[in-house]
Amino acid sequence: xAGVSQSPSNKxxxxxxxxxLRCDPISGHTALYWYRQSLGQGLEFLIxxxxxxxxxxSGLPSDRFSAERTGGSVSTLTIQxxxxxxxxxxxxxxxxxxxxxxxxxxxxxxxxxxxx
Amino acid sequence: xxxxxxxxxxLSIQEGENATxxxxxxxxxxxxxxxxxxxxxxxxxxxxxxxxxxxxxxGRLRVTLDTSKKSSSLxxxxxRAADTASxxxxxxxxxxxxxxxxxxxxxxxxxx
Numbered sequence: 630x631a632g633v634s635q636s637p638s639n640k641x642x643x644x645x646x647x648x649x650l651r652c653d654p655i656s657g658h659t660a661l662y663w664y665r666q667s668l669g670q671g672l673e674f675l676i677x678x679x680x681x682x683x684x685x686x687s688g689l690p691s692d693r694f695s696a697e698r699t700g701g702s703v704s705t706l707t708i709q710x711x712x713x714x715x716x717x718x719x720x721x722x723x724x725x726x727x728x729x730x731x732x733x734x735x736x737x738x739x740x741x742x743x744x745x
Numbered sequence: 746x747x748x749x750x751x752x753x754x755x756l757s758i759q760e761g762e763n764a765t766x767x768x769x770x771x772x773x774x775x776x777x778x779x780x781x782x783x784x785x786x787x788x789x790x791x792x793x794x795x796x797x798x799x800x801x802x803x804g805r806l807r808v809t810l811d812t813s814k815k816s817s818s819l820x821x822x823x824x825r826a827a828d829t830a831s832x833x834x835x836x837x838x839x840x841x842x843x844x845x846x847x848x849x850x851x852x853x854x855x856x857x
Contacts, residue, residue: 633787662845664847669849670849670850671833671847671848671849671850672788672833672835672845672847674844674845674846677844685844688844720787720788722787722788731775731776731793731795731837733778733790733793734788734790734845735790736780736787736788736789737787738785738786738787739786739787
């Protein structure tokens with residue numbers, strides 16, 4: 630089946646605008662994760678979903694960031710009033726079993742966000 | 746703060762040589778995973794080693810885990826140009842639930 634799909638693959642926007650990033654996980658995967666990766670850096674955890682609920686939002690850097698997941702499938706990450714420091718690649722991952730980080734995570738190719 | 750720290754930051758070798766990358770971490774973990782990332786792509790899971798395991802093999806990959814030293818190593822044997830990528834370790838801390846904490850990666854270049 631298809632892997633994790635993210636859209637758009639690239640997004641360029643002006644400072645102060647809102648952006649919405651989409652993640653379509655692998656069918657049947659109950660756990661979904663959002664990460665942020667700055668150039669040449671490792672991954673920074675943002676939020677984790679188990680089904681439609683988010684037991685761990687502790688990585689969201691500010692209240693400008695929010696995420697939701699509906700129907701236990703697609704998730705959207707919204708950044709309001711974007712700032713230049715929000716520029717990064719936003720990666721989404723899904724895994725089979727929620728609450729068990731023993732499962733490998735399957736990643737999409739990310740959305741490269743550039744704030745002008 | 747970074748849990749996993751890879752060493753070296755960059756490694757350049759010739760095809761056919763072995764590549765060894767190291768990862769250190771700070772807290773108790775349930776497991777440690779290694780991922781690979783090609784430029785401009787997402788991460789691909791390579792191997793998972795549990796805290797009660799000391800060594801694991803998968804094809805040309807060999808991973809070791811020393812929980813007393815809080816360190817792991819990834820060995821790629823008989824490297825190929827296609828192995829050129831960034832390699833990340835990720836730890837699942839005992840107290841963090843499902844969160845994985847990634848290091849900043851080792852950039853491996855295999856020259857043909």
